[in-house]
Amino acid sequence: MSMIAMPTPDQKILDQRQEIISALQAALPAGRVIHDAAEIRAYECDALTAYRCPPLGVVLPATTQEVSAVMKVCHQLGVPVVPRGAGTSLAGGSLPTADSIILGTARLNATLEIDTANRFIRVQTGVTNLSVTGAVEADGFFYAPDPSSQLACAIAGNIAMNSGGAHCLKYGVTTNNLMGVKMVMADGEIVDIGGAHLDSEGYDILGLICGSEGQLGIVTEAILRILPKPEGARPVLIGYDSAETAGQCVAEIIKSGVLPVAIEYMDRLCIKVTDEFSGAGYPDVEALLIVEVEGSEAEIKEQLAKVVKIANKLKPVELRESASAQESALIWKGRKSAFGAIGQISDYMCLDGTVPVSQLPFVLRRISELSKKYKLEVANVFHAGDGNMHPLILYDANKPGDLETAEKFGAEVLRLCVEVGGCLTGEHGVGIEKRDLMGNQYSAADMEVQMNVKDCFDPGWLLNPSKVFPLEASEARRSGAAK
């Protein structure tokens, strides 16, 4: 059995299943409620596939008013609601419990307003991340946060997890690019926060909502900042024979005053697997950096010259500037398909801890020692500029005990990340995956104050209640919810 526990479902709610489904059907247009056992299966897990549980039912509302109607029913009947974007969460953020309703954003897929003069786009939150850029690309704009799953993942989930991506060293993460939301509260009330203007009046409620993992409300519309596309961009590949030297190179580049849009790192195993998968043409080295700069042709040349000079001082095994747009695309294809490529050769657990950049070499060395201790291979691929690591622990789901070993290994790595001054999760969210480790980063009082804030939004603890906070810490609040 796997290690992460979920609370026992509330029998009273299970017994009321038919009544709840009927109430939802009565509140919504036809076809919005899914309750057939076979169809519900599609919603039993997200991208953390080791954990599965069919929900009580699934609703797919198409408007804010419909979301409000769902929340009113669930609020009245005391039914937990688990919000779900595209279901790409690696942290189990949208894992249901048997007594919960999944509220999916799949039908909230309209682009409502594009305003390039004021540099924003207003969308329903079920749209995919990449489609936002797609909607404004012809006008010369883009939406900056670019998680690897951007082809599939929904803006709703990006807001819930405050998603990042490869280019956030320069452009920031979701919270830095979110200007406003329309949100349905736990009791069905609809509120507007922020807008086409900057910064909040009063408390920064918008800042609270972003990254709140669906625990404060259901965000149905978002106003997102769009940025003018740079004239051009070009990556350079730099290979070193040790993680230490690669780490030093990252720090030297940043200290020099050049701010690349991305600095990505891959280790030997990851390079090998992604290269075979994508044909990116990566060199066979211990540590590979992809450093990308942006601007006009002259600007790119000047910045790359600075980067190359720094890199050369540290004696790289290989250094290769992309020679064409095609080659650049291929280099990024390799990096962005890293998770998929590893997934083709093995089951894996993807960690997401962030460490201070100066601690990267130390943490990498410790991970390789732990890899020997637990006898599980690790592929490392991550955003080096901001210290957001992604160690992928390879295991065999069919081998009894392997997942448990991988989870123990992962927990030890994440505790290490916190010990050296970092955090449990840089962009994937806590979900259930890191829930029981929260006590390593935050004191009981630190968590209590966060739960106090949830109380203000969701006094009955019906929204995604079994996530983020260790179950024993949230027990009193959740059992209140069951009444």
Next chain:
Amino acid sequence: MNKSAAPVSEGEIAEIIKQAKAQLKPVEIKGGGTRDGLGCPVKTATTLSLAKLNGITLYEPGALTLVAKAGTTLKAVEKTLRAKNQRLAFEPMDHRALYGTKGEPTIGGVVACNISGSRRIQGGACRDSLIGVRFVDGNGDILKNGGRVMKNVTGLDLVKLLCGSHGTLGVITEVAFKVLPAPEREATLAIANLNTSQAIDVLSAALGSPFEITGAAHLPHNKGGALTALRVEGFDSQVEYRLSRLRKGVAAGLETRIIKGSQHDKLWRSIRDVEPFKNTSRCVWRLSVKPGDAPAIQQQISTMFDAKYVFDWGGGLIWIEIDDIENARANEIRKILSNFGGHATLVRAPAKTRLKVPVFQPAAPGIAALSSSIRKKFDPVGILNPGRMVVREPA
């Protein structure tokens, strides 16, 4: 009688707050005291000064990270960063010109009021650079949120909640920032004699260009004629390139000149700190709006009364100076704004006006209720800067 405490440690602050809570004696929290006029006036018997809780606790240029205790002066932070060619991305405004105050702003004060400057449009606000806080809440509990790494989604983001809460949710004791490299050079393309509507169009076009505009302002009452300013940054050749592309592009056919060196620095300090409105006692409003609405807002105001304007953030930030001190024209300004959206803050007015007129934009009922319940969770008996953000707090 006004008592003043100047604790040297977080533990000492926690003790003071615990006592204040037990005795139901509110405290006013003070940084450098340079922004005392910001927010509704607070009247308490006790002042809690953060001046002695100072010092930079960590600075790693290679990780773009700086951590400082709240009472550290902004001057000290900026000096430390400058020595390594780095800076705070959000270019915090200095309110001393507007208020005529003395002393040194503290980094904790900057965070408590979420103070940003002209670069906010490109580099984000103070809240965007802030990656961690430590604070003492109204129970006297020492708490932390976020940390020292720039990507961190562990738990609820209270960092942003604390930023801009004007000391009403906790006494901020330590702050951590993501910092950025400073550019080699900055320069400005100045365009002469545009009206507001033309100016906002040019600023908007420039902000939609790939030249990473870090300042986009319009000064209609500039001596010698209206001035529209576009700031670019980067290494030497990059700045030249960007200026020339802007000149031939968005400013084609207009009367332009390039401003560099100390004149450039002076210009942007003046815009950031709203120096055109210094040394007067007239009321000053700060409006955050959709940039394209700026000309119409100015037009509607001008049909009702005389005012002076400074436009920043491509038109998204409007500073308005008006004559009426008594009511600060609050009803008129907020009425006009309600046609457009955004928010209006009464930044400068006599204390008696700020006791009467809501300084901050009154929130919609749902949000006001949320804010009030959050406040009660952090400060159950209401001892931290009571009345700073709303004129009359619900008991």
